[in-house]
Amino acid sequence: MLDVANLLIYGAAVSAISFFAILLLMPAAIRSLAAKGRVVPDAHKRDKPMIPRPAGPVIMAGIAAGEIVLYLLTLNTAVLAVLLSTAIAFAVGYVDDSRVMPGWFKPVALLAAAVPLVALDLYAGGVHGDSLNLVFGSAFIPLLYIPLIFVIIPIAGNTINSIDVLNGVASGFIIIATIPLLTSILIFGSHEVFLAALPLLFAAVAFYKYHKFPSRIFPGDSGTLLLGVMYGALAIAGSSEIIGVIALLPAVMNSFLFLASVKRIVEHRQVKARPTILMDDFKLAASTDKAAPATLLRLIVAEEPLGEKEVGYKIFKLAAFTALLAFASIAIQYFIMRL
Amino acid sequence: MGLGGLAIFMAGMWAMILAVAAFLVIFVAPIDVIMFDRQAGQLAVSAVQAAIAIIAVIALVFGLSKMKRIYMQRKLGQ
Numbered sequence: 001m002l003d004v005a006n007l008l009i010y011g012a013a014v015s016a017i018s019f020f021a022i023l024l025l026m027p028a029a030i031r032s033l034a035a036k037g038r039v040v041p042d043a044h045k046r047d048k049p050m051i052p053r054p055a056g057p058v059i060m061a062g063i064a065a066g067e068i069v070l071y072l073l074t075l076n077t078a079v080l081a082v083l084l085s086t087a088i089a090f091a092v093g094y095v096d097d098s099r100v101m102p103g104w105f106k107p108v109a110l111l112a113a114a115v116p117l118v119a120l121d122l123y124a125g126g127v128h129g130d131s132l133n134l135v136f137g138s139a140f141i142p143l144l145y146i147p148l149i150f151v152i153i154p155i156a157g158n159t160i161n162s163i164d165v166l167n168g169v170a171s172g173f174i175i176i177a178t179i180p181l182l183t184s185i186l187i188f189g190s191h192e193v194f195l196a197a198l199p200l201l202f203a204a205v206a207f208y209k210y211h212k213f214p215s216r217i218f219p220g221d222s223g224t225l226l227l228g229v230m231y232g233a234l235a236i237a238g239s240s241e242i243i244g245v246i247a248l249l250p251a252v253m254n255s256f257l258f259l260a261s262v263k264r265i266v267e268h269r270q271v272k273a274r275p276t277i278l279m280d281d282f283k284l285a286a287s288t289d290k291a292a293p294a295t296l297l298r299l300i301v302a303e304e305p306l307g308e309k310e311v312g313y314k315i316f317k318l319a320a321f322t323a324l325l326a327f328a329s330i331a332i333q334y335f336i337m338r339l
Numbered sequence: 340m341g342l343g344g345l346a347i348f349m350a351g352m353w354a355m356i357l358a359v360a361a362f363l364v365i366f367v368a369p370i371d372v373i374m375f376d377r378q379a380g381q382l383a384v385s386a387v388q389a390a391i392a393i394i395a396v397i398a399l400v401f402g403l404s405k406m407k408r409i410y411m412q413r414k415l416g417q
Contacts, residue, residue: 135357137364143385144392242360249349260404286415294411299345302414314342321346325353332357 002074002191010073010195018066018199022058022206029058030210030217042215044166044308046282054097054220055210059203060090063230066199076192077124078237082230083196084116089157089229093222103264106161106225110154113229117149117236133188133239135333149236155255156232156248161224162258163251165297166312168212170219174204174227176319177247180326181231181240187334189238197234200227213309243333247326250318254296261293276301283307348410352403359399367391 002010033039033052041048067083070076092109095101121127128149130142141148164170178201186194204227210216219227235244245252262271273291275298276284283305286298300306300314366373370391371384 132363134360134364134368136361137368139363139368139388141368141385141388143381144389242356246353246356249352253349253352256403257407260407294407294415296345299410299414300342317342318345318349322349322353325350329353329357 002195007191007195010070011198013073014066014070014195015198015202017069018062019202019206021065022062022203023209025058025061026055026207026210026217029055033217040218042167044278044282044284045214049214051215051218053218054094054222055207055217056090056093056097056220056222056224056226059207059219059223060087060226062203062206063199063226066203067196070192070195070199074192074195076126076196077120078127078190078193079196081116081120081127082193082233082237084120085113085153085233086226086230088113088116089153090222090226092157093161093220093225096221096225106221107154107158110157110225110229111150113157113233114150114153117153117233118146128236129239131239133241133243133333135242135329136336152236152241153229153232156235156244157225157228159248159251159255160228160231161221162255163296163315164219164224165295166213166308166315167215168208169312169315170224170227171204171208171211172312172316173251173319174231175201175208176316176323177244177251177326178204178231180247180323180330181235181238181244183327184240184243184330185234185238187330188243189240193234193238197238200230200234203227213312243326243329246329247323249322249325250296250315257294257296257299261295279305281305284311344410344414348406351406355399355402359395362395363392367395 030052038052039050040053042051063086064083067079071079071083089110092106092113096106117127128145130145131138131140132145132148160170160174163173178197182194182197182201185197211219231244235241271293273287273289275287275292275295277287279285284301285305286302297311300311367388370388371379374387
């Protein structure tokens with residue numbers, strides 16, 4: 001455990017490094033990607049402007065800079081494990097950004113991102129415990145916990161990837177969901193993992209400046225997968241697995257609705273019937289096609305067509321609501337611990 | 340229903356997750372005492388815990404699917 005002074009100094013340092021690295025590097029990345037022609041159309045806008053993609057390399061650089069400094073300051077194995085898992089998720093996403101991969105690729109390849117969490121714990125210890133934090137208490141499951149990590153990491157990555165449907169949604173959503181996660185890690189986890197979580201929050205805040213409506217750059221799979229996997233790795237290393245799931249419920253619901261509709265793992269681009277339609281006034285409306293998959297976006301626009309910005313804010317309101325549910329869960333656990 | 344309907348749906352998901360978590364803590368975690376009187380090996384206890392946990396998660400997914408069907412019928416008429 002770190003003392004309060006070190007917690008504040010290290011926290012300020014790693015937060016500032018990640019935040020300013022991304023804030024300052026992103027304009028150059030936008031210019032570079034545009035010059036190289038690495039752009040994709042923004043489908044929900046008039047004239048479909050071409051937007052640079054991916055922002056993943058800059059997000060990874062900002063997070064890695066913060067985490068490397070933190071590791072050098074603390075020599076904590078959990079920090080290194082979170083960094084390596086995030087880097088592997090970034091690499092998987094970058095492959096998917098560079099070439100069209102089949103639907104199974106991301107979930108299967110993301111299994112590799114779970115390896116640092118398991119291997120470094122076996123080698124040096126201190127990455128995760130043998131107990132699953134279940135709010136009402138812990139379940140001591142030393143043998144079951146390892147396979148569980150291989151389930152959590154691909155799901156966390158793909159869940160954030162699947163909610164990256166509109167300008168600013170993935171980054172804004174991660175900002176909101178990370179706040180209760182940070183609180184939970186500080187109370188039930190360790191100081192070092194709490195510090196390791198700060199670069200995720202501040203990287204997302206810095207990136208949101210460029211990703212918010214109207215987006216100047218898209219994260220790409222490399223950006224969304226690294227954000228999702230880092231979130232999952234922090235929940236595991238910070239003994240906050242269930243709190244992490246609760247804060248992520250809108251994205252979990254989106255993935256669940258999609259999978260329950262299509263009944264197999266596929267890329268969204270492979271689904272022929274679209275869940276929403278773009279109207280002449282560039283508002284989004286729910287598809288009436290019975291074959292169209294159910295998604296969070298389709299449900300939000302089911303009652304009335306909405307503009308992209310309005311839908312984004314509605315998703316943020318839902319994220320804020322589930323963040324409150326996560327805080328309620330933290331309060332329940334804290335109360336039970338004190339009994 | 341607007342966002343209120345979705346918020347109720349998510350509150351339902353939250354309640355179901357907490358219910359499964361409580362079940363796992365109260366009944367599954369101490370199973371070596373409840374079922375085996377601390378006589379079984381760790382592997383056997385873990386196998387039974389895993390089986391029960393998987394059944395609980397399947398029940399959770401089944402419950403969520405039912406909730407989803409009801410909600411989708413109201414919202415999209417599907």
